[in-house]
Amino acid sequence: MIGLGASGLEVYELCLGGNVFGWTADEVTSFNLLDAYIDGGGNFIDTADTYSQWMDGHVGGESEAIIGRWLSRRGRRDTIVLATKVGKLQTAPGLTAANITAAAEASLRRLQTDYIDVYYAHVDDPTVPLEETLAAFDALVAAGKVRLVGASNYDASRLVEALKVARRDGLAPYGVLQTHYNLVHRHEYEDELAGVCVRENIVCVAYSALADGFLTGKYRRGATLPSSERLEDASLYLTPEHEPVLEALDELAAAHQVSVAAAALAWLSARRGVVPLASARTLDQLGDLLEFQRLRLSAEEIDLLDSRTAVLADV
Ligand SMILES: NC(=O)c1ccc[n+]([C@@H]2O[C@H](COP(=O)([O-])OP(=O)(O)OC[C@H]3O[C@@H](n4cnc5c(N)ncnc54)[C@H](OP(=O)(O)O)[C@@H]3O)[C@@H](O)[C@H]2O)c1
Secondary structure: EOOOOOOOOOOOOOOOEOOEEEEOHHHHHHHHHHHHHHOOOOOEEEOOOOOOOOOOOOOOHHHHHHHHHHHHHHOHHHEEEEEEEEOOOOOEEEOOOOOHHHHHHHHHHHHHHOOOOEEEEEEOOOOOOHHHHHHHHHHHOOOOOOEEEEOOOHHHHHHHHHHHHHHHOOOEEEEEEEEEOOOOHHHHHHHHHHHHHHHHEEEEEEEEOOOHHHHOOOOOOOOOOOOOOOOOHHHHOOHHHHHHHHHHHHHHHHHHOOOOHHHHHHHHHHOEEEEEEEEEOHHHHHHHHHHHOOOOOOHHHHHHHHHHHHHOOOO
């Protein structure tokens, strides 16, 4: 388990992504995935009020509503660390105080709970003063509706600025960062954000940990591509430059008898203060991901993956 800063929250080393719930996984499958993740040792579930507004006929909130029905059936709310986000809902975008306050109430209703463990600003909103955004989050913490606030998709300078404002004004600081980070998208986090996170003891929750499925090894150049809602995004990696990383992952997965996906997650998990965040659409896929628990990469194995990926530009 990993502690989220000074919050007292302890999370499992793999956060389960909820954007699939109500999108590529129907409600029954979503419940099964959530049960299997918990049975596998997990406790950290990620969603957002926007999920899955991109789907025809959806307006956002579908993923939260499924998690809410699962939680109400299951009970034992205190054994789950539940994270959701505000700021990207098409009908209520941005990080004004009024939006944050209203969005939190709507998320709490859909999630059928009276508190959110980790509440993220989904994306920076430079049109609203940080003082206003952070004061709105702070009020939610003071009211016991949120335990820890986090930033998602912030760059290093804005994260530093937000930490300064919180310190100066005595407001709850961002205590966790959610950012795009995986073996084939390293620079966004590693170049500047990582230094801030390590210095400030902020855990990085690394989203799209499997590069939309590319790092599971199921997409290969020259082979028939499997059908997936994510094919277009994953196909961006089907270039000669990205082949060496799959070859290295194949080697490590075979040597340790785990899935390619597990090897990719183990690399992230070995980074200081990083918790990978990945989704699965089926129980078999989730089984592959949970194999990461059996794998502790050696320094040489990490070096191998580092050397194959450090040169890649972020896609
Ligand atoms: N903060 C943000 O802005 C932000 C942005 C994106 C995501 N997120 C969060 O991060 C989570 C994870 O990111 P993501 O879902 O976009 O991408 P991801 O975890 O990189 O990729 C997950 C997808 O890969 C495929 N997959 C997973 N395991 C597999 C296996 N063993 N074999 C074959 N295919 C497998 C599945 O898609 P198919 O089977 O459908 O191909 C699955 O939905 C999201 O659920 C969300 O909670 C946050």
